[in-house]
Amino acid sequence: MLILRRKIGQVITINDNIRIIIQDVQNEHIVRIGIEAPPEIPVHRMEIYNIIQEENASAGSAGALNWLKGASNDGSNSDENSDET
Amino acid sequence: MAATATKTVMKPEAISEEAFYFPQGLAGFSDAHEFGFIYEGHGDIVCLQSIDSPEAAFLLTPWDEARLGPVPKLPNEQCSCINVQAQDQIMWMVVLNPFADKQWVTANLRAPIALNLEARLGLQCIRADSELEIRYRWMAQPS
Numbered sequence: 240m241l242i243l244r245r246k247i248g249q250v251i252t253i254n255d256n257i258r259i260i261i262q263d264v265q266n267e268h269i270v271r272i273g274i275e276a277p278p279e280i281p282v283h284r285m286e287i288y289n290i291i292q293e294e295n296a297s298a299g300s301a302g303a304l305n306w307l308k309g310a311s312n313d314g315s316n317s318d319e320n321s322d323e324t
Numbered sequence: 325m326a327a328t329a330t331k332t333v334m335k336p337e338a339i340s341e342e343a344f345y346f347p348q349g350l351a352g353f354s355d356a357h358e359f360g361f362i363y364e365g366h367g368d369i370v371c372l373q374s375i376d377s378p379e380a381a382f383l384l385t386p387w388d389e390a391r392l393g394p395v396p397k398l399p400n401e402q403c404s405c406i407n408v409q410a411q412d413q414i415m416w417m418v419v420l421n422p423f424a425d426k427q428w429v430t431a432n433l434r435a436p437i438a439l440n441l442e443a444r445l446g447l448q449c450i451r452a453d454s455e456l457e458i459r460y461r462w463m464a465q466p467s
Contacts, residue, residue, distance in 0.1 A: 278405035279347035281354070283450050291435045291450050292352035294458050295382070298421035298432065299353065303381040304362060304371045306422045310466045311366040 256280075343375060344439065346446045347405050351435065353380045359446065369420065372437070383429075384437055385462070387416035392460075398438050398449055406438060406445035415439040419448075420462055430459035 243251060251259040257280065262271040274282050281288075344359050356374035363370050367385075374380035387395050395416045398408070408414055416438060418431040434456040439446045 278401065281348040281351075281450075283351075284452065287434075287450060287452060288351055290458060291432070291448070294421065294432050294435070295350055295352040295419070295448075297424055298419055299350070299380050299382045300423070301379045301381055302423065303383050304364075304373060307362075307364045307366055307369060307371050307383060310369075310422075311364040 342444055344372075344444045344446045346448070348447060350380070350382070350448045351450065353377070356380045383420040383422060384417040385420055385431070387418055387436060392418075392433065396436060396438075396449060396451060398447075402438070402447055402449060406440040406447045407443045408438075408440050413440060413442070415441055418460075418462070421459065422465065424459055425461075425465075427465055428461045429463045429465060431457075431462035433457050433460050 245251060245261045247261050247263060249261055253259070256277050258275040260273040260275070262273050264270050276282055283291075344361070346357050346359060348354065349356050353374065356377045358375040359372050360375055361370050361372055369383055369385050372382045372384050389395065395411075395414070397411060398406075398414055403409070403411075406414075416436050418433060418436050420429050420431055422429045424430050434453070435448050435450045437446055438449050
């Protein structure tokens with residue numbers, strides 16, 4: 240891991256298109272940073288991203304289409320859960 | 325196009341014709357960018373399947389304001405990702421999980437899908453609010 244020391248207002252660049260700016264240090268423990276990145280680069284808090292990643296892994300599989308086909312063949316319908324279609 | 329006109333075409337079968345491009349992919353599937361919608365005639369539920377990696381397939385259903393409240397607001401920096409200028413251009417859908425619970429199909433309210441129907445662009449909007457349910461009970465499992 241690359242470790243850098245930076246002061247408030249100083250910048251870290253990654254490639255040509257990502258900039259990380261040190262905004263503030265609060266109570267000696269909380270660092271506020273600004274991130275400039277192209278829109279196609281997702282930027283998230285890791286603990287939140289990990290939760291969504293796990294849920295997507297649980298929900299997203301080739302079995303999803305099979306489930307949908309099976310549910311449709313059952314004749315059951317989710318319209319009762321929707322106000323209108 | 326008027327906002328109301330955009331909302332009235334939010335039927336799953338209406339979005340199942342052409343591929344959508346997700347510039348960021350989806351969390352955990354960041355290499356999957358091009359997705360097709362498959363509609364099997366099951367209510368409002370569609371399958372969003374990666375064209376490059378068909379094993380990445382998700383069930384989606386439109387955001388239901390009557391049950392969930394107002395649609396989320398997409399942050400401005402993410403609006404540019406799917407090329408929308410106004411919030412009412414966005415069709416919101418939730419990702420369903422039919423595998424997590426034997427009795428319930430759950431909905432992930434923390435990371436809904438934002439679609440720009442005209443531009444065929446999509447984004448999974450990860451919301452920081454920890455109060456939002458990851459596994460909201462959406463509907464009972466079909467018997």
